[in-house]
Amino acid sequence: MDANPHKIYMDRCFELAAIAASQGESAVGSVVVLNGEIIGEGYEKSRQLQDVTRHAEVVAILDAVQKRGTCKEAVLYSNIEPCILCSYVIRHHKIASVVFGKYCGELGGTVEKFNILTTNVIKSWKAAPAVHVYDDTSTKNN
Numbered sequence: 400m401d402a403n404p405h406k407i408y409m410d411r412c413f414e415l416a417a418i419a420a421s422q423g424e425s426a427v428g429s430v431v432v433l434n435g436e437i438i439g440e441g442y443e444k445s446r447q448l449q450d451v452t453r454h455a456e457v458v459a460i461l462d463a464v465q466k467r468g469t470c471k472e473a474v475l476y477s478n479i480e481p482c483i484l485c486s487y488v489i490r491h492h493k494i495a496s497v498v499f500g501k502y503c504g505e506l507g508g509t510v511e512k513f514n515i516l517t518t519n520v521i522k523s524w525k526a527a528p529a530v531h532v533y534d535d536t537s538t539k540n541n
């Protein structure tokens with residue numbers, strides 16, 4: 400078994416991101432995990448659906464909600480930091496933790512000025528430094 404418990408889910412994100420890229424979308428994939436099980440997954444579909452809200456994270460959350468009725472207390476994985484749009488959706492659905500790869504830049508949900516993922520609703524966001532796996536700081540702005 401792999402020493403990093405997040406790797407299996409991040410690997411799935413990378414697979415989904417590759418599917419998105421092969422369809423001309425931004426290379427973003429996301430999964431929602433509850434008790435070790437993937438309950439929702441998605442990849443970027445904004446261009447093909449002509450809907451700017453169809454980011455990978457939103458697609459994964461909607462998939463999980465459709466299958467389970469809720470994402471509460473789940474962990475969301477994404478190969479890219481959720482943007483502020485996705486971060487609001489994450490907050491709304493009371494997802495407990497977020498694990499991401501690269502920072503997405505000034506529209507990322509962890510940017511302090513937007514203050515979206517720092518409320519008590521996202522209980523473990525700041526309390527769980529382990530959520531920042533595969534953090535490629537070389538791509539972080541500034």
Ligand SMILES: [Zn+2]
Pocket residue numbers: 454455456481482483484485486
């Ligand atoms: Zn987004």
